[in-house]
Amino acid sequence: MDERYRHKEIEEKWQKIWEEQNLFKVTEDPKKEKYYLLEMFPYPSGKIHMGHVRNYSIGDVLARYKKMKGFNVLHPMGWDAFGMPAENAAIDHGVHPAKWTYENIDYMRNQLKRMGFSYDWDREFATSDVSYYKWEQLFFVRMYEKGLAYKKRSFVNWCEICKTVLANEQVMSDGTCWRGHADDPGVIQKELDQWFFKITAYAEELLEWCDKLPGWPERVLTMQRNWIGKSIGAEIHFPLENSKDIIKVFTTRQDTVFGATFMSLAPEHPLALSLSKGTGQEQVVREFVEKMRRQDKAKRTAETAEKEGVFTGGSCLNPMTQARMPIFVANFVLMEYGTGAVMAVPTHDQRDFEFAKKFGLPLIMVVQPEDRVLDARTTTEAYEEEGILVNSGQFNGMDSVKAREKIAQYLDEKGLGGDRISYRLRDWGISRQRYWGAPIPIIYCDRCGTIPVPEKDLPVVLPSNVEITGTGESPLKGVKEFVETRCPKCGGPGRRETDTMDTFVESSWYFDRFASPDYDKGPLDKKRVDYWMPVDQYIGGIEHAILHLLYSRFFTRILREMGWVSVDEPFTNLLTQGMVCKEVYECPKDGYLFPDEAEGQGETIRCRKCGEQISIGRLEKMSKSKKNVVDPEYLVENYGADTARMFCLFASPPEKDLDWSDQGVEGSARFLNRVWRLFYEQHGHLQNVKPLPFGTILDGGRKSLRQKVHKTIKKVTEDIERFHFNTAISAVMELVNEIYVSEIKDNDDDGSRRVMREAVETVVILLSPFAPHFAEELWEALGDRESVIKTRWPDYDPEAVLEDEILIVVQVNGRLRDRITIPASYGEEEVKMWALKSERIRKLVEGKEIKRVILVPKKLVNIVC
């Protein structure tokens, strides 16, 4: 054994051995309990970052631990390889997206291997492999046949920087692109023909299952519930004046229908323009609609935005009162929600109230609170609470909750509408005007229309001879050999669809493919998928709380319907890890600085460029633009992968953000070195020594050390099970500290050596999921031939952890006054007696009447007087 801990040599040595022995390869084994552990696979952007290191270190602890616990562990890794950065690289550097992507993959695979993660590399694939995306094209074709994939001309979110369409989920609440560009001008609305997946068909099921995922963080479920946004209400039909047509509205407050005095339409509503024809309002409406279309939607629909609108010239009738209701176009009405038309009840909706005041429209109070009387003539705001119905015909006097039910029933009976449920969730737009993605397998024929590519003709291979320009048109449009084809139905000339699929489609089923990545007779080998799915533990960043996780849940249902998977939900347990943060250096003149662009210390840190005093300290997520990243490669080089892993796990619990600290990394390195020195000093005299069997009776230093060992086994096991890796590591640190100061450390007798052997052996085993190379090397130094990961995770000896003397805290009136050590065997009365016998307690209690004595077994006595 080397006197010094040489991380580089050790890590290379063991990575080679693991690979040679194919140690992490798994196959289905019905005799063993399976455990599918998955971390979100990376986009091959070039290099791994600290977020990956943290995510995958957490996963690797669990994978290795479960393996040692005897589970058949599936722990795969692959690449989310389609996407825009590859095209940007093509535009910026003239390198083909495929070359760029696969070179990045090679580099990053190597980096992951250097971290020592226990992946079954035989299962690796990239989503840009034809052997992967061809199955996605098969899904598309089948979905098209079932009406789950359809094409629609509509207004879609368009990012000017990405030059492509975004799904609703990909637009942030401030109206910017989810990718986070600098100086994002905001997503605009563009009218395009787009393919959609019918996720709304599963809105109810996706929502219901939010209550059946106890292994998911509540906040993720809450976000998904909000996103689906279920509202229970009614549809009401309003007949147009002078026409047989009707306007349908959705409302959750059908109890206020008698108070509806006007109508508001979304600017995109087809009736908006047609109603105005010949009324003299045509020009005004046209201008308003045009203006709205050009406006950033997030701005237009922000709550603070001024309520704007114009009269269409048309009117409809309130079906309950027959009152005439003028029809307006209003900026706050959304075409995508409900029916794009809103019955306006200014007395009971604040938006309508403000709108009515602006245009001098009538107010009719129809719901009265029970404790006061509201007057429509004097009220200054809408009353939106429940109450008793007035001015509402046969529903007068009814409670508003009850009235909602009765009015919906009435509408249904009269053919004027009825109960409806509306969702905020909209269908998933998947068309992207991009090259580097899976082609949508559709052919357009002038005679036969839209024809899916027959299954026997799949895959539609992405051509490689393409010019990437970044104009906003799909680059595939320029590839003649790709576009021009034959119609599969009539054999005449046909044109291929040139848009590609959203890359979130690939990540919606990759976890299924990992179960049978080599299968070529279909997308999934049912038997193997049934063995492995669902994923027992999924780990990744909270930023995917809606996007990826909701799409994956939807896709699982599609694959279930098609018979490829048997599960309802893909991920049983979800762990969302926090971000990796570091302080930023910001100069008032030169912006963000790298740490070495600053000089000085403490209060007087200055910019090297301009000499200006700079601010420091604010913690932000590591990002290139903020110049606060730490390159994992630097860490591995200087400290080793094991230290990097230890730090990520020790510094903070997984769900919380991790604050980067160079000194913290030093601390982790120091700990490993401390363990190394202990072994260097001890391994010689502990080789081929066997630990004592369970139940052995000991005393003195042997007993106390052995007790600490078994307590540590118990603690670390429990902590790993509940993902408290930081406290698991601190428990091992405590054990190491205790070994250092143990009085039996250098004893030569058989008993001491056997206790010591067990102690150091336990340190290695407990540390092995965290610092695997380090543990292997020490394990070998102790004389063991087999890899430490093949060792069974130890059980603790229940007898060894028992204490014969325990510390009892003695309180007087709830305040700590003394601590006494007594034999653990003492009964209640004896404990109380000894507590009262304590000198300090006697002084405090003297002359007072003892009213009560409370005893918490093995913990405390509280004397009340």
Place this chain on the structure above:
RNA sequence: GCCGAAGUGGCGGAAUUGGUAGACGCGCUAGAUUCAGGGUCUAGUGGGGUCACACCUGUAGGGGUUCGAGUCCCCUCUUCGGCACCA
């Protein structure tokens, strides 16, 4: 505005169910090491107070429940995240 999470030493963080607040690590202090420095080992380290005890005080702030509250309840403040004219 609504919903959710959080607030503990100089710092990162401990404290499964109400029962010794501050484990472990960083930093700092002292001592040791034939000791330049660094490294290593040992000990100390919430604040006040004391030679040392005793004692007082302390988990964002205020109130409450309890023999006992970081933990439970109510109110307030701050931070972060989500949703936000969704009819």
